[in-house]
Structure formats: C-alpha cells, structure tokens
Amino acid sequence: xxxxxEDAFRRRRDAALGETCPFERALLVRCAACxxxxxxxxxxxxxIGCVSRAASERCGRYRDALRKAARFALRADPSAPWPFxxxxxxxxxxxxxxxxxxxEHDGSSAVGAAEPGPVADADALLRRALQCHxxxxxxxxxxxxxxxxxxxPRRRAPR
Numbered sequence: 394x395x396x397x398x399e400d401a402f403r404r405r406r407d408a409a410l411g412e413t414c415p416f417e418r419a420l421l422v423r424c425a426a427c428x429x430x431x432x433x434x435x436x437x438x439x440x441i442g443c444v445s446r447a448a449s450e451r452c453g454r455y456r457d458a459l460r461k462a463a464r465f466a467l468r469a470d471p472s473a474p475w476p477f478x479x480x481x482x483x484x485x486x487x488x489x490x491x492x493x494x495x496x497e498h499d500g501s502s503a504v505g506a507a508e509p510g511p512v513a514d515a516d517a518l519l520r521r522a523l524q525c526h527x528x529x530x531x532x533x534x535x536x537x538x539x540x541x542x543x544x545x546p547r548r549r550a551p552r
Contacts, residue, residue, distance in 0.1 A: 402436055409433045410442030412449040415456040416515050417441045418477075419484035422547065425512035448516050454529055455519055459487040462534040463541050481546045488512045490540025491522055494533045 407413075410433055419425040420441045431442045443449040460483060464471055467479050475483070489509050497518070512518055526532050 402438075406433075406435055406440050409435055410440055412443040412446050413453075414441045414443045414449065415452040416484050416488065418481055419488055419512075419515070422481060422485065423511060424481075424485035424544075425488045425515045427515040429516045445516075451519060451523075452515065455491075455532075456484070456487070458529050458532070458534070459483055459537070459541070463487075463538050466538050466542050478546050482541055482544045485546070486541030486544030487537060488515055488518065489544065490537035491532070492518055493540055494536045495522055495525065497521075 410431070414420060414427070414430060416425060416427070417440070420427060420430055421439060427443075429444050429448050431444050433440050433442065443452070460469075460475070463469070463483055467482065469475055469479055489512060492512050493509070495518070522532060523529070
C-alpha cells in the first residue's frame with residue numbers, strides 16, 4: 394500500500410488532469426507527442442492528461458488492444474501490473490509501429506538510423522489509422538508488435 398502522501402498526490406493529480414492520457418509514459422519519455430495532451434506540473438513531477446474524453450477513450454482502447462496483442466511477445470503476466478520498461482516498450486513501440494504500418498515517416502531520423510524519430514501527433518495518427526482500417530480489430534497488429542519488440546527504452550544515465 395502506498396504511503397498516505399502518495400495517495401494525496403494521486404488524488405490531486407487526478408483532479409488536476411481531468412481525462413487520463415493512456416500514452417502518458419510515451420509522451421513523458423518524448424518518443425511521441427500529441428496535440429490533445431495537457432501537461433501539469435505537480436509536486437516537482439510532470440503529469441500528462443488529455444483535453445478530450447473521446448480521444449482518451451479511443452487511445453485507451455488502442456492501448457488495451459496493444460496489451461492483449463503484445464502479452465505473449467513481451468512475456469507479460471496478464472494478472473499483474475506491467476513493469477515500467479514493458480509499458481514504455483508497449484506505448485512507444487505501439488505508436489511507432491502504427492506510424493510505420495501506415496507508411497508514415499516524419500523524416501526526423503536519418504535513413505538507416507537505429508532509432509526512429511518520435512511520433513508527431515498520437516491522436517491524429519490513431520484517427521488516420523482508424524479511418525484507413527475501419528476499426529481497431531482491422532489494424533495490422535502483427536506489424537505493430539514487431540516495433541514493440543524492437544523498441545528499447547533509453548537507458549538511464551549513471552549517477
């Protein structure tokens with residue numbers, strides 16, 4: 394059980410953010426950006442919410458579908474919370490893989506570079522994907538999951 398201060402922090406965070414951002418961790422590590430993201434600084438921590446309930450729900454459904462599709466590939470226990478590193482791989486790789494599956498490249502990474510550039514707008518990307526494929530079930534998850542598997546979170550600098 395978290396300490397009481399952490400519970401109070403979570404309550405204030407939820408009140409300040411409004412709608413949650415299902416891809417908050419991807420936005421915080423800067424592998425993606427979103428035009429609907431709303432950043433809040435609270436107790437020297439940055440939190441990101443969404444200005445649109447519909448977008449938050451749409452992104453939440455995509456993240457849930459990603460989790461289900463990537464569970465075996467990432468060797469994740471469905472009954473336990475996902476470790477931070479697997480969640481980052483899922484969120485960043487899931488957005489980068491979706492962009493690649495749509496054939497969209499922002500040109501921010503050099504040709505042949507090991508690391509793709511960040512996704513420019515997660516909400517716009519997901520809306521284009523749904524417009525192109527019709528539904529979440531029709532998205533090319535086998536291709537997207539390859540990007541999830543390939544994505545390596547940036548290593549923390551030694552202290």
